[in-house]
Amino acid sequence: MSELTANHDEHSHHPTGIKRWLTTTNHKDIGTMYLVFSLIMFFIGGAMAMIIRLELFQPGLQFVDPQFYNSMVTMHALIMIFGVVMPAWTGFANWLVPMMIGAPDMALPRLNNWSFWILPFAFSLLLITLFLPGGAPAGGWTMYPPLVLQTGAAFPFLIFAVHFLGASSIGGAINVLATVFNMRAPGMTLLKLPLFVWTWIITGFLLVASLPVLAGAVTMLLTDKFFGTSFFSAAGGGDPVMFQHIFWFFGHPEVYILILPAFGVVSAIIPTFCRKPLFGYNSMVYAVAAIAFLSFIVWAHHMFTVGMPLAGELFFMYTTVLIAVPTGVKVFNWVATMWKSAMTFETPMLFAIGFVILFTIGGFSGLMLGVTPVDFQYHDTYFVVAHFHYVLVTGAVYSLMAATYFWLPKWTGYMYDEALGKWHFWLSTISVNVLFFPQHFLGLAGMPRRIPDYSVQFAEFNVISSVGGFVYGLSQLLFVYIIVKCVRGGQKATDRVWEGAQGLEWTLASPPPYHSFNTPPDPSTIDGGVR
Amino acid sequence: MSYLRILVLGGLIFLPVAAMAEGNVNSNTWGLNLTRGVTPFSKEVYDLHMIVLWICVVIGVVVFGAMFYAMFAYRKSKGAQAEGWHENHTVEAVWTIIPLLILIGIAIPATHTLIKMEDVSNAEMTIKVTGYQWMWQYDYVDSGISFYSKLADDSNFARQRGSGIDPNSVENYLLDVDTRLVVPTNTKIRFLTTAADVIHAWWVPALGWKRDAIPGFINESWAIIEEPGVYRGQCAELCGKDHGFMPIVVEAISPDDYKSWVAQKKQGDETPVVSKGSSGELPYIASRSDQVELPKE
Numbered sequence: 001m002s003e004l005t006a007n008h009d010e011h012s013h014h015p016t017g018i019k020r021w022l023t024t025t026n027h028k029d030i031g032t033m034y035l036v037f038s039l040i041m042f043f044i045g046g047a048m049a050m051i052i053r054l055e056l057f058q059p060g061l062q063f064v065d066p067q068f069y070n071s072m073v074t075m076h077a078l079i080m081i082f083g084v085v086m087p088a089w090t091g092f093a094n095w096l097v098p099m100m101i102g103a104p105d106m107a108l109p110r111l112n113n114w115s116f117w118i119l120p121f122a123f124s125l126l127l128i129t130l131f132l133p134g135g136a137p138a139g140g141w142t143m144y145p146p147l148v149l150q151t152g153a154a155f156p157f158l159i160f161a162v163h164f165l166g167a168s169s170i171g172g173a174i175n176v177l178a179t180v181f182n183m184r185a186p187g188m189t190l191l192k193l194p195l196f197v198w199t200w201i202i203t204g205f206l207l208v209a210s211l212p213v214l215a216g217a218v219t220m221l222l223t224d225k226f227f228g229t230s231f232f233s234a235a236g237g238g239d240p241v242m243f244q245h246i247f248w249f250f251g252h253p254e255v256y257i258l259i260l261p262a263f264g265v266v267s268a269i270i271p272t273f274c275r276k277p278l279f280g281y282n283s284m285v286y287a288v289a290a291i292a293f294l295s296f297i298v299w300a301h302h303m304f305t306v307g308m309p310l311a312g313e314l315f316f317m318y319t320t321v322l323i324a325v326p327t328g329v330k331v332f333n334w335v336a337t338m339w340k341s342a343m344t345f346e347t348p349m350l351f352a353i354g355f356v357i358l359f360t361i362g363g364f365s366g367l368m369l370g371v372t373p374v375d376f377q378y379h380d381t382y383f384v385v386a387h388f389h390y391v392l393v394t395g396a397v398y399s400l401m402a403a404t405y406f407w408l409p410k411w412t413g414y415m416y417d418e419a420l421g422k423w424h425f426w427l428s429t430i431s432v433n434v435l436f437f438p439q440h441f442l443g444l445a446g447m448p449r450r451i452p453d454y455s456v457q458f459a460e461f462n463v464i465s466s467v468g469g470f471v472y473g474l475s476q477l478l479f480v481y482i483i484v485k486c487v488r489g490g491q492k493a494t495d496r497v498w499e500g501a502q503g504l505e506w507t508l509a510s511p512p513p514y515h516s517f518n519t520p521p522d523p524s525t526i527d528g529g530v531r
Numbered sequence: 532m533s534y535l536r537i538l539v540l541g542g543l544i545f546l547p548v549a550a551m552a553e554g555n556v557n558s559n560t561w562g563l564n565l566t567r568g569v570t571p572f573s574k575e576v577y578d579l580h581m582i583v584l585w586i587c588v589v590i591g592v593v594v595f596g597a598m599f600y601a602m603f604a605y606r607k608s609k610g611a612q613a614e615g616w617h618e619n620h621t622v623e624a625v626w627t628i629i630p631l632l633i634l635i636g637i638a639i640p641a642t643h644t645l646i647k648m649e650d651v652s653n654a655e656m657t658i659k660v661t662g663y664q665w666m667w668q669y670d671y672v673d674s675g676i677s678f679y680s681k682l683a684d685d686s687n688f689a690r691q692r693g694s695g696i697d698p699n700s701v702e703n704y705l706l707d708v709d710t711r712l713v714v715p716t717n718t719k720i721r722f723l724t725t726a727a728d729v730i731h732a733w734w735v736p737a738l739g740w741k742r743d744a745i746p747g748f749i750n751e752s753w754a755i756i757e758e759p760g761v762y763r764g765q766c767a768e769l770c771g772k773d774h775g776f777m778p779i780v781v782e783a784i785s786p787d788d789y790k791s792w793v794a795q796k797k798q799g800d801e802t803p804v805v806s807k808g809s810s811g812e813l814p815y816i817a818s819r820s821d822q823v824e825l826p827k828e
Binding site: 059060061062064065066067070073138139140144146147150233234235239240241274275276277278279280281282283303305306307310313314317318321322324325328329331332333335336337338339340341342343344345353356357360361364365367368371372373374376377379380381441444445446448449450451452453454455456 | 564579602612615616627634644646694734736766770774
């Protein structure tokens with residue numbers, strides 16, 4: 001990172017060593033910390049996934065006890081959602097939003113520092129539960145009572161970790177919103193914003209609106225456990241299903257929090273490597289807004305089997321399948337962008353195309369799951385596991401990979417190793433499909449989720465899935481190697497980096513100065529409407 | 532299974548899967564695809580599943596086809612020149628409205644099926660299903676028969692870590708119980724699901740639905756089983772450490788046989804059958820009785 005600032009001494013007045021990172025209020029330093037943190041958590045959560053796939057490799061219990069298996073399932077989800085994808089998007093927002101809108105830094109730099117530094121403490125709280133009596137939380141990341149109330153000493157750690165994570169994310173979201181609404185360069189009107197910024201505005205609103213709801217839900221769990229309330233206990237006049245309603249009122253916007261910035265990233269990368277403006281910029285913005293609105297009125301499709309009134313089931317079925325319309329618009333727009341373009345296939349483009357295809361497959365299974373009477377069969381099976389891993393791994397994580405390859409040369413000033421990047425893409429793409437595609441079949445054939453052992457008729461597909469899982473896991477080590485290699489040096493990147501790159505961040509040097517735009521950019525360089 | 536072939540052709544999955552499909556189908560109806568099941572509802576659900584799946588396959592072929600065509604036809608390396616257009620309101624309206632119409636087409640039959648599913652009226656008998664950590668209790672509300680049903684001993688021995696027993700050597704590994712739920716065929720049975728401790732979900736795929744068993748609440752569902760046979764299922768909601776080990780076995784017999792079964796059951800044992808042939812030394816049993824208060828007779 002010292003190279004990053006070498007040419008721009010006039011901008012960089014910061015302490016060195018560890019104090020630089022502890023006290024920094026710089027959007028690039030904080031963005032880097034978010035991204036490194038997220039990468040570390042990706043491997044911790046990934047190691048847990050490897051334990052899961054190892055136990056499921058063969059029928060019978062070979063390696064872990066059922067309780068520990070449940071802990072792995074629970075922790076893997078919490079880490080991947082709150083520790084990997086959410087911090088990674090905040091990291092990208094930190095790095096990119098000021099550069100994309102022509103601002104010197106984020107609007108609230110101290111809040112920015114604080115939002116990040118909450119995270120290591122929150123995850124220390126969560127991870128330390130692995131060593132507590134009773135083990136780590138094992139009731140699923142959804143924390144349904146009454147089961148979650150059976151958690152041992154880990155229970156308050158879980159609740160406070162979730163509170164901290166929520167506070168951190170709200171801080172990050174407020175910061176992005178404040179930055180975009182107050183610090184845009186002259187001439188950067190809202191409908192000229194790059195789609196990554198647009199998707200983050202909408203993500204920010206989703207975060208601010210939904211995370212306090214989660215905080216309320218887990219606080220009620222806490223008082224149910226320790227202070228004698230009965231919010232969720234039928235014996236005391238409460239309702240365990242009410243928790244599920246509150247949780248998913250947060251939880252469904254949450255899945256769009258994870259995926260909307262991905263739409264923004266892909267909408268930047270595809271036009272770049274097509275050398276053609278993004279098709280339907282305005283409809284992209286409206287589609288994202290429509291998805292965000294719908295995300296607040298579909299929550300109960302996660303709980304069709306709890307026994308809702310018929311009218312409720314119908315309402316949530318209709319709203320759920322309706323999401324396919326704006327999502328379809330986005331996919332069609334990406335395909336139309338490719339039409340009559342001049343494509344090249346560098347690693348970011350490969351991951352972006354992989355995203356479009358594989359995320360769409362996840363969307364198809366999502367549509368199937370939204371049809372209530374059939375969901376009575378799919379619900380809580382491996383079909384659901386396959387669905388959300390398609391949208392989260394080959395969706396959110398793929399777009400994170402694409403974004404990393406796309407902007408890494410801009411950040412470091414060096415090109416990454418293109419040949420290794422392609423290896424990473426092909427190894428990941430083949431193995432991730434071997435890993436998750438057979439899980440559709442397992443689910444349809446009747447294998448429930450969250451079980452450590454299974455009937456022998458599921459053995460073959462589980463072997464295949466596990467092998468895919470191990471290869472996918474190992475392939476990600478290559479990703480780390482490529483990043484480290486790129487940060488340490490290599491072929492110098494030009495300022496524009498990619499031939500077709502459009503947008504303000506590419507007008508800065510590679511690597512960019514410590515403070516992005518100390519003077520606003522020339523309004524004529526704001527090209528608007530194309531990405 | 533033919534939809535599979537399309538997916539294979541689409542390059543989405545590798546070849547061994549198709550071969551695997553043949554070997555994987557068990558003696559019961561479980562296999563590669565959703566079961567058709569044995570109730571009127573389950574067959575409708577299966578048809579809906581196939582309709583939506585085919586719609587997805589067709590859309591996928593069109594969209595991915597267009598993408599792959601673009602990727603091969605519009606390469607810079609082949610001298611493709613990018614055109615500058617980036618908007619077309621007609622096209623955008625078309626691909627908003629067509630999906631909307633498709634969705635309406637899906638929603639109509641789905642609504643019909645759902646309305647039927649939720650109509651529990653005119654049931655001829657009622658069975659109350661109660662979930663415990665980690666077994667099921669069945670109460671035949673009309674005849675007063677009541678018993679518990681838990682994982683069969685041979686599966687339970689084999690599934691202990693380090694048991695040294697090959698799961699393949701156990702018949703119906705993890706899908707067998709000590710006491711089956713016996714029901715008559717061609718009879719509208721109302722199932723009331725509830726739970727005593729945490730949330731469970733009672734799921735037999737052949738019946739076409741699953742329903743959560745929630746402490747303090749009673750859910751209603753129904754089934755008419757049209758073919759005699761043994762149908763297996765599992766708990767489908769994470770309910771603690773032995774969530775994977777509380778299977779369900781439903782045995783459907785003819786109404787006449789059912790009558791004699793009821794008579795025999797009433798005569799033979801007035802008290803609930805808790806656990807036929809279970810042995811107290813098992814760690815599983817010990818830990819279970821630590822956490823669950825069984826109702827005293």
